[in-house]
Amino acid sequence: MAIEGIKSYYSANKAKYTTITEEECEVIIEATLEIMETAEQIIGEKRTLEILEKAGCPVNGKKVTIPRALVLKAIETAPSSFTLYNRNGEPAMEIGGTNSYFGLGPTNPYFCDFESEERRTSVSDDTKKCMIVADALPNIDFVMSLSGSNDGPANNAEVMEMKMMLQNTTKPIIGWGNSPEGIAEIIEMCGAVAGSVEAFKEKPFVGIYVGDPVTPLTHPKDSLEKLLYCCENNIPAIYLSDSQLGTLTPVTLAGSVVVGLAEVLTGLVISQLVNEGCIYVGGVINLSVDMKPVNVCYGSPEFCLGNGACYDVLHYLNLPIWGTANITDSKFVDEQAAIEGSMTSLTSCLNGAHLIHDAGFIEGAMSAALEQIVMNNEIISYARRVREGMVINEETLALDLIRSVGAGGTFITEMHTLKNFRKVWESTLFDHTIYDPAIKPTRMYQRMKDRVASILATHKPQPLEPETIEKIEKIYQSSLERISKGKKK
């Protein structure tokens, strides 16, 4: 054991591609533990502070340091894998090992309108359409709401979004919350779908993205309240750190990764102190910063590298991993979006991140587009085929066949070809045709639009029972009452 008290799962979880070596993981882990033990972090929530103090963390006002032993224990007690089910209670995703699943991004304020292609405020109907498109696409494994519900009150937008998601896809869902009250209503909705809240918790098809630390080293009240709520109620919780090179974290990747991991492992410690053995998924986004205007960049080689290093470290620690890919800073579903999506999809899936979110996002998570979901689906499919690799055995070497077809022959009429040619990756969007003056070639963007239009016209996600829909609607109505009461106060 290279780190006293931590077993390495680096080889056990070894992905097709790793960003850093096992020894480098150990350097990063040691550095992270050192920072947690020697640099104070702000804990903005009173009960969390008490929990940490009781567990032996030195407390100084709102600031704490976290002893190494607590981190090691949390790493040991947190589950390394779990199953997320679909809405029908069937296993859909085995989170763990090097399994990689891709999903949409969460709520955002704007949407690129499919008809007009104009940027406008997002509404709940956008979430519905995103669900229909994601439900139809084979490489979108789980969903998030992608667009915010700005047609309703902001204080319970997450409940509206969950309502739209539950009704328009059977795929596993990652929701979010304004507050523990909102999450409670979401879970009540899930209970309505599963038959009871207990039945839902037995086979969860929804996890909750509880929020972010405020990097560097600050854990705000609202994120912690939601984290505590999810842990105490056995709802899979996701906590995601945003490192920004040179503004919120050191400009050098190694230091940036350490800050992000320190925050994520702090969330882990809290989760295990609150409810030992509860499911906790951590992740770090490493954003480079364009220092001319000081804007963050979702697309960059550093994004791939920093995130990859975190995936390797979390594999080493055998913990569930929240990943990020497919997002672009571009205002359009364009060449930049394609490049950024390709690089991040390929590296995150080769690197074996578990739940890789943010498909569908454009404009650095401020907007989204249906065409982007379709393009990301294609990119993911491509990346997955690369990750699958190639098989080398007697059958695939086909030496007898090479001899029998011989010089100048053709393989196209051979049984071996017939048996295997469909295994070769096939695009659903690319144009491989030879130029024909009689046919006007189309751009890929047009083909993506056609695909969206066809999905929206023909794809009907499996509906919920009318009485379930009624129950969900009732929960939403009481949620509206809750927030209108809150306002009157």
Added chain:
Amino acid sequence: MSKITELAVVVEEGRIDDVVAAVEAALEEGNAPMDILNAGLIDPINVLGEKFRLGEVYVPELLISSKAMKMGVDRIKPLLAAGDVKVLGKAVFCTVEGDMHDIGKNLVVLLLESAGFEVIDLGMDVEPDDIVEAIQENDDVQILGMSAMLTTTMYAMKETIEALEEAGLRDRVKVLIGGAPVNQIFADQIGADGYTTNAPSAVELCKKLVVA
């Protein structure tokens, strides 16, 4: 090279470890404190500002030089007469209630201070009433700058503007907003006087607002 020119180079290069010694060297050479201030400390920042506009210099370079300038000004301040350091304007800045994301706000404050503004920084997660109180207590404040990073907190800006109206203070200050989810349309909706997308343009806007 005169010691003032050397100081200007130190500031332009952002050499914060050397700036105090460079100011002292310029004083020893017999230069008037006002000349040191203008030619040794403020001029190089103006030069950098121009280079920034041309895209030759990036924000970290601008900030570190501003920090060097501030250190130099602190050294020379006791030697200046009261009215010598010109204050361009006075502003109150904060992130709004519920919002703990302050990097953008901090950047604007730093750049504003180096541009010659006096800034009262109320910090993060500041309730409308506390903002109103700060403006009440400082009747020479011309600008209120508010920032929000989340769609869930941006509406606190609206509430703050309403609180200013209730307190009868709305006309006394120009309200400037910023942050990832807000834009000009939102600024217009809530009745803010200005919005910009980044810190350097926020400084330009503040300059315009205090002149207007």
